[in-house]
Amino acid sequence: MNDSVYGGLLTDKYELTMLSAALRDGTANRTSTFELFARRLPDGRRYGVVAGTGRFLEALPEFRFDDVARGSLTEFLDPDTLAYLRDFRFRGDVDGYAEGELYFPGSPVLSVHGSFAECVLLETLALSIFNHDTAVASAAARMVSAAEGRPLMDMGSRRTHEHAAVAAARAAYIAGFAASSNLEAHRRYGVPTEGTSAHAFTLLHTGPDGPDELAAFTAQVDALGVGTTLLVDTYDVTTGVANAVAAAGTGLGAVRIDSGDLRVLARQVREQLDRLGATRTRIVVSGDLDEYAIAGLRAEPVDSYGIGTSLVTGSGAPTANMVYKLVDVDGIPVEKRSARKESHGGRKEALRLSRTTGTVTKEIVYPVGHPPPSVEPSRVLSIPLVRRGESVIALGTEALDVARELVASGLRSLPWEGLMLSHGDPAIPTTLIPASRPPSDTQE
């Protein structure tokens, strides 16, 4: 923990050495645009979900260099650079995709505009936030889609860094998860929480005569009411279910199964519950589930899913691999030519075409201010996020619900093959309309 002092230090050293060199040779104030985008989706993924926008905008005003921070930089920075950092705060503009928007390879998820100095300083922070949150939200959306309306709960806090866990709970909620186990995510972001008990609570009720699962269940029901969820697989599932109904009666809220062949167990437990008269007791399953396992349980009497490791680790893609590249200097498009790591110059924005049914067909990335002529219905994806350093969109709890609705409508807008879990191409193609080289066409 010990996180009370930070802000600007959550960054890479080279951002500051570049700043130092640019201040020295007079290029620090050149008007610059950096673009944050993914060259490709994680292997075989058909879409991604933008997440982190709200956290990034909340972090912006705190990305400062206080005395403690500057004190730790004196060993390698010159006085001019330290003076610049003392007064630093971002005063530029940011445009980009709303949080919860789908994205594809090349989508200009963020476009940061200002002096080179102020824009370059944001690189690491922006990438850390977007790469983490987007990876989690993108995996979570596939799980939500696979669950076909059954609620999902994030139980992954223990499988990731203690602060990443809070951001992961937030990203999962945006993607459509119903709740999280994480209490700080509730306090900070209003994410609904759930959680009842672990195997330890059952094991705790062991005496000289051996285990006493019924005593554990009775204690839990006494404390949390019959609506609670009892964990029935500590010893034997059939005995566990019998003890659960004995402790709570037929009004028991739910039982949780955390191990074994969940397909077989879900059916057995459903039959047993029904036989015991607990026909409305729900079945919660957990234990190393990912989107494929969720889909594999579609035919079973499972009422909700608890998801841990696969959620917080992005289900095989723990980072979104977004990059942050300088694309424009004083109105001149710039791009690098490194092998397989090319960038495309010029400030860009994007729109998405759809059929009249609402199904999307194509994304077009074009130079700012020069949208393509179009006869099909389209929606501009790039919106103003920050002007002169101040956020111009709503943040906080309500913004989370807006983002959550945007993910849901985005998933509804995909062609059917876009929702397939199997490896495939991006659900829609992206067309890039390149920037014209000056001086032929630089009217903006």
Add this chain to the structure above:
Amino acid sequence: MNDSVYGGLLTDKYELTMLSAALRDGTANRTSTFELFARRLPDGRRYGVVAGTGRFLEALPEFRFDDVARGSLTEFLDPDTLAYLRDFRFRGDVDGYAEGELYFPGSPVLSVHGSFAECVLLETLALSIFNHDTAVASAAARMVSAAEGRPLMDMGSRRTHEHAAVAAARAAYIAGFAASSNLEAHRRYGVPTEGTSAHAFTLLHTGPDGPDELAAFTAQVDALGVGTTLLVDTYDVTTGVANAVAAAGTGLGAVRIDSGDLRVLARQVREQLDRLGATRTRIVVSGDLDEYAIAGLRAEPVDSYGIGTSLVTGSGAPTANMVYKLVDVDGIPVEKRSARKESHGGRKEALRLSRTTGTVTKEIVYPVGHPPPSVEPSRVLSIPLVRRGESVIALGTEALDVARELVASGLRSLPWEGLMLSHGDPAIPTTLIPASRPPSDTQE
């Protein structure tokens, strides 16, 4: 960011509902031992490296529930539980492996002893810290081993959550990395930092007449000296190297290549540098490297490596999948029998046997106080970490160097096949001596 208030809320809701139920039925004060361990290593790994111990011990005194935290819990917790939390701090004992120790399946990495209430509350925090830090350190150690003495630098901050990045830099340093790009890791933990410039700095030096790489290099050398590292692959590597030596002279510190076929480029660049007289200029390579790519570059004239994504995401194993299980209640060993998720009852500690050469041969996990008779040289791995809630080991910067040395000696102690990068079994077997069931043998 906004991380100023947390502490106890970095946890799962069910820890608190279990506490509530246990307080109500009188079991909360039963003397309990929880064990933190991994049932198995990540797929094909031959060893793991314990990391997070120092961070966990530093977090312990901060894991409290202040007014703000308790205020967010009133909607689901009863007054007795809230009163318990108001006064809570961990006052129990912790034993475990020193940070930097190798571990294998079943190694009792942490053993937490106290009342059920105080031990269960630590579950999520302990797992978050150990699962993250251990995953990074375990991957990092394989990279260090593959690099055979050439320095490695962590450049992965941008590929993971902004706070996880700080912990990852610390874990990588423990595992033997030479430095990190992360400035907060330097301020907080004293991790050495490195970093010079990105492609953006070269692209910034673009004018109406086009790119001017030489101007960018000259500016960087003016600011940072000829010992700096110039990034030569923005446009064309051969031209980049020529510009680099033109800007800095033959005393140039290093060039960095971040794209393309690094094997071919490293050789070409080495020849070109030598031809230009820059025979002592080092070659730094980066760009999607992992332990296999590092090993694949062993024969090339590469002087150091920059590692990003694969480091901070655990190179395919982003979490160590450790669990935290109740193993003893009031002196009675307890264990669950869930399919493929068994635990083994009883308080345990461990020792490692070795040949007289120092090569380890076996790990033995045994009931506390009952070590096996042994004729081979052995070292007890379990040490006291916390007594009555207070850390009894050194923390902070110096402790990091001790852990780093422990990793290095651990890697030297492995049999040769233990250092192979290919998939395989754990380098040494672990033998578990089970706890005797009471009352036959419960002398402790």
